[in-house]
Amino acid sequence: MEPILILKKVSFRYEDSWILKDIDLRTCEGEILGVLGPNGSGKSTLLRVMDGSLHPQQGEVLLGKRPLASLSRIDVARQIAMVAQENYFRFAFSVIEVVLMGRFPHLKRLQFEGERDVEIALNALRATSTLHLAQRSIHEISGGEKQRVLLARTLAQEPRAVLLDEPTSFLDLKHKREVFRLISSLSGERKLCVVLVSHDIDLIARYSHRIVMMKDGVILHLGSPEEVLSPENIEAVYECPVLVDTNPVTGKPRVSLGG
Amino acid sequence: MKKPLTLSRVIRVSVTLCLCLLIVATASLFMGTAEISLSKLVGLVTGTLSPEDPAKLILLRIRLPRIALAAMVGFSLSLGGVVFQALLRNPLADPFILGVSSGAAFGAILGIFLGFTFTLGVPSLSFAGALLTVYLVLAIGSRRMGMESSSILLTGVIINAFFTAIIMFFISTSGDSRLHAMLYWLYGDLSQSRIGPLALLAPVVAVASAVLFGYAKDLNLLTAGEETAFQMGVDVEKTKRICLLTVSLMIGLTVSLSGLIGFVGLILPHLARMALGSDHRLLIPAASLGGAIFLIAADTLARTILSPSELPVGVITAFMGAPFFIFLLKTRGSQWSRS
Numbered sequence: 001m002e003p004i005l006i007l008k009k010v011s012f013r014y015e016d017s018w019i020l021k022d023i024d025l026r027t028c029e030g031e032i033l034g035v036l037g038p039n040g041s042g043k044s045t046l047l048r049v050m051d052g053s054l055h056p057q058q059g060e061v062l063l064g065k066r067p068l069a070s071l072s073r074i075d076v077a078r079q080i081a082m083v084a085q086e087n088y089f090r091f092a093f094s095v096i097e098v099v100l101m102g103r104f105p106h107l108k109r110l111q112f113e114g115e116r117d118v119e120i121a122l123n124a125l126r127a128t129s130t131l132h133l134a135q136r137s138i139h140e141i142s143g144g145e146k147q148r149v150l151l152a153r154t155l156a157q158e159p160r161a162v163l164l165d166e167p168t169s170f171l172d173l174k175h176k177r178e179v180f181r182l183i184s185s186l187s188g189e190r191k192l193c194v195v196l197v198s199h200d201i202d203l204i205a206r207y208s209h210r211i212v213m214m215k216d217g218v219i220l221h222l223g224s225p226e227e228v229l230s231p232e233n234i235e236a237v238y239e240c241p242v243l244v245d246t247n248p249v250t251g252k253p254r255v256s257l258g259g
Numbered sequence: 260m261k262k263p264l265t266l267s268r269v270i271r272v273s274v275t276l277c278l279c280l281l282i283v284a285t286a287s288l289f290m291g292t293a294e295i296s297l298s299k300l301v302g303l304v305t306g307t308l309s310p311e312d313p314a315k316l317i318l319l320r321i322r323l324p325r326i327a328l329a330a331m332v333g334f335s336l337s338l339g340g341v342v343f344q345a346l347l348r349n350p351l352a353d354p355f356i357l358g359v360s361s362g363a364a365f366g367a368i369l370g371i372f373l374g375f376t377f378t379l380g381v382p383s384l385s386f387a388g389a390l391l392t393v394y395l396v397l398a399i400g401s402r403r404m405g406m407e408s409s410s411i412l413l414t415g416v417i418i419n420a421f422f423t424a425i426i427m428f429f430i431s432t433s434g435d436s437r438l439h440a441m442l443y444w445l446y447g448d449l450s451q452s453r454i455g456p457l458a459l460l461a462p463v464v465a466v467a468s469a470v471l472f473g474y475a476k477d478l479n480l481l482t483a484g485e486e487t488a489f490q491m492g493v494d495v496e497k498t499k500r501i502c503l504l505t506v507s508l509m510i511g512l513t514v515s516l517s518g519l520i521g522f523v524g525l526i527l528p529h530l531a532r533m534a535l536g537s538d539h540r541l542l543i544p545a546a547s548l549g550g551a552i553f554l555i556a557a558d559t560l561a562r563t564i565l566s567p568s569e570l571p572v573g574v575i576t577a578f579m580g581a582p583f584f585i586f587l588l589k590t591r592g593s594q595w596s597r598s
Contacts, residue, residue, distance in 0.1 A: 051490055077492030084490070090348045090482045091537040100263055101480055105492035109473055112266045112540070121263075157491065 001028035003064075004161050004193045005050050005080075010059035012049055019045045020056070021217045029160065030191045032184065034208030034225075036201060038238055042217040043197045044085070047163045050195060051082045077105035081159040083150045085166050089138045095149050096134040099124055102156030117156075124155035128182060144175035151182065161193040168200060176200065180207045201255045205229055206247075213237055229253040264538050272541060276548035283552050284326050287559040292567045293317050328452035328460075328516065329558040329572070330551040333523055335464050335513040337550025339506045340524030341531070341542055342471055345478040346502055347408045350587075354510045354524040357415035357503075361422035362392030363514040364445060368429045371440045377451040381444075382515040389511025392418055397503070408485075411503075447520030447573030449558050456516050467509040468547060474498055475539035482537065520573045522580025523550050523557075529587060 005027045012020040019042045027033050035043050048054040049061060052068045061068040063079060081102070089098070102124070103117040113121075125131040128148040133141055141149065147167055154162055164183070168176040184207045187194045198204055204211060204225075211228040213221040215237045221228045231244045234255060241258035289295060295314050302308035308315050339354030347356070355361075366388025370381035395418055400411035430441055477498045480488035489495045531546035554572070557579070561572040 053486065053489060073489065073494050074492040077490065080490075082490045084484075084486055086484070087487065088484065090350065091345075091532065093479075093482075093537050096263060097479075097536070097538060098483075101483070101491065104476060104480060107476070109476070113263055118263055 001030060003028050005068075005195075006062040007050070008060045008062070010049060010056045010061060012045060012054060012056040012058075019217050020049065023049075023059070023219055025212065025219070025222075027161065027193045027195060029193050030187055031210065032187050032194045032196060032208045034204035034211045035195065035197045035214065036199075036204060036211060036228075036237075037214035041214040041237075043214060044165055045217075046214070047082065047165050047195065047197060050161075051080050051163050052076050053082075074105045077157065077159075079159050080161045080163065081154040081157040082163040083154055083165065083167055085169065087146070087150055092137045092139050094134070095130065095136050095138060095141065096121060096125070098138050098149060099134075099152045099156050102153040102158075105157065120158065121152075121156045124152040125149075127155060127186065128152040129178075143170040144172070144178075147171060147175070147179060148182070151179070155186065155190075159192070161195065163195045165197045166199070167196070168198060168203070176203060183207065201229070201234075202247075202252075205252045205255065206250050225253055229255060231258075264536075264541055269541050269544060272535065273544045273548065276545060276552070280330065280548055280552050280555075283555050284330065287326050287555050288318060288322050290559050290563050291317070291322060292563075324452040324454050324457060325449055325558065325562075326555055327457055328449050329554045331457065331460050331464055332449065332513050332517040332520060333527075333550035333552070333554025334547045335460075335467070335509050335550075336520065336524035336554075337527040338464075338468055338471060338543065338547040339510045339513075340550075341528040341539065341546045342478065342502055342506050343524075344528055345482050345539060346499060346506075347412060348482055348484070349408075349412070350529070351525070352412075353521075354506065355514075355519070355521070357396050357411065357507065358392045358418040358422065359389050359396075359507050359510050360514050360519050361419045361426070362395075363389040363511055364519060365422040365425055366391075367444050367515065367518070368426050368441050371437055371444065372429050372433060374437075378453060378455070382456060385515035386511055388422075389507070389514060392422070393504070393507040393511065396507075443571050444518040445573075446571035447518040447576070448571050449517055450562070450569060452516075460512060460516060463509055463512050467505050468543070470505050471502060472540070472543050474502055475543055478502070478539040479537070518571070518573065520554070520576055522576045522584070523554055526580050526583050527553055 003026050007023050007025040010020060010023040011018060023046065035046065037043050045054065049056050055069060063071060063076065068076065099121045100113050100117065103113055103120065107113065122131065125134055128151050130145060130148050130152055133145055133149065138146065138149065168179050171179065180203050183194055183196065186192055196204065196208065208225060210223060211225050212219055213228050213233060220237060221233050229244060231242055234242045234244065243256045243258045245254050247254040288300065295317065299308060299314040300318065303315060303318055336354050343352040343354055343356060344350055363385045367381050367385035370384040375381050375384065396411060396414045400414035430438065433441060477488070477493045480491055480493050481498065485495050527550040528546045531542050531549055535541050535545055557575040558572045561570045561575045564570060
């Protein structure tokens with residue numbers, strides 16, 4: 001499996017406080033990497049370092065074989081797509097317009113979207129079951145629909161890696177499951193590398209190939225869901241008692257509060 | 260299914276609006292205190308009108324420059340409004356929001372106070388004042404990390420307040436004749452139009468619109484947030500710097516020739532957005548041309564409604580603009596209050 005994003009001894013600080021310390025991480029194509037950790041553990045910062053929005057003071061991030069910092073913004077955007085936690089459109093764009101924006105890094109400055117771009121955008125809408133929303137305003141659709149539309153925009157960008165920061169935080173159980181299933185099937189079909197920050201431990205356990213568990217800017221545990229999600233690990237990181245058993249349907253670890 | 264935006268649609272809309280502009284401008288040529296018949300205009304175009312005919316003087320030296328100035332000023336204000344609204348992600352932004360207008364006003368009022376002429380002295384000082392504010396806003400508002408919209412906005416508001424105080428000082432200490440000129444300037448006045456300044460404004464507006472149109476797609480992404488735009492491949496800092504500077508210079512020059520004409524730069528962008536959607540590749544040409552048409556119409560009204568005397572055109576735009584603004588807040592306000 002070809003590595004996509006490689007972090008070597010990466011440390012990042014705002015002002016004087018170190019948010020990330022000595023992070024070593026490799027992500028491969030077709031892999032879903034779940035990132036867990038309490039609030040303030042550095043998960044979102046990790047994503048921003050991985051997509052080049054933030055530059056680490058120490059260490060290096062590689063995209064394929066090249067240092068991320070040496071690539072232009074548009075080159076990065078052709079390979080990495082990100083959906084941030086906050087997404088608000090100030091002006092009323094239609095859903096199809098939003099998804100077509102994903103084609104931005106592939107077009108020249110004055111170039112309009114051609115038939116091929118439209119086809120890619122429509123396929124992205126189909127893949128996320130949002131084709132019926134194409135003409136609706138982004139202001140008029142529900143939170144779950146918007147989350148899927150943003151995923152569609154991400155797909156239209158045709159990246160090799162997708163970084164998702166809490167993509168399901170505003171969604172109900174059904175839509176959460178839908179989004180996770182979608183991510184899972186996309187990563188399989190398109191050989192996408194997905195890095196997924198979420199507080200939904202069970203869903204991360206169900207769909208991730210590997211899990212990173214962070215606390216205070218350090219990676220404490222890295223491995224398969226079964227390896228990482230032991231009661232000892234979770235209790236140490238989240239500072240609360242938990243029960244971990246095996247979900248009889250999925251065979252994956254199941255985490256519940258222990259008191 | 261409705262097709263996504265194509266170049267041919269942008270051209271079709273632009274050409275249609277250009278035709279409207281031509282019709283409105285031609286109609287405006289006939290309106291005014293002096294009656295001018297169609298035959299005189301035909302005579303002028305075919306060259307059979309005698310050179311001494313007063314109609315020739317009125318059409319070529321008075322009305323045509325004024326209509327041309329109104330068109331360019333309306334175009335520029337509306338273009339500036341569209342771009343600032345996107346750049347600052349603030350639907351209530353207008354081209355004056357960063358205080359460029361107050362700097363220009365300060366220069367102009369100082370010029371009038373010192374007894375300078377409207378041909379050269381007042382516009383030059385006014386433009387210098389506009390440049391000074393642009394410099395101040397960008398120097399104070401920019402941080403080490405780059406230009407942050409809210410700090411730039413805040414700096415603009417503060418500079419605005421400061422210059423307004425100085426302007427009031429000059430107004431309070433001025434005599435009657437100058438006071439009248441000052442107040443007219445502050446309400447936007449196109450009656451001082453000359454061919455010379457137009458020859459300067461036209462290329463500036465042309466270059467600025469070409470540059471800004473080139474950034475239309477980047478502006479689309481910027482309305483979804485700077486972080487998102489950056490992640491999708493927009494060079495955010497460069498885009499902001501170039502667009503802010505281009506708009507500010509263009510607006511500075513515009514204002515120095517026209518005075519403060521409010522509401523054009525706020526209303527036309529919204530009208531265009533309501534009619535045509537939010538894509539800046541269509542919005543930029545449509546709102547700009549719409550601004551030109553609107554201001555020719557408003558200025559025609561300003562110079563005919565109380566004929567033979569005139570109103571400052573800013574009175575007309577504000578009279579129509581303020582109710583529209585309230586309408587916008589009432590119908591769309593809830594949409595904008597989310598952050």
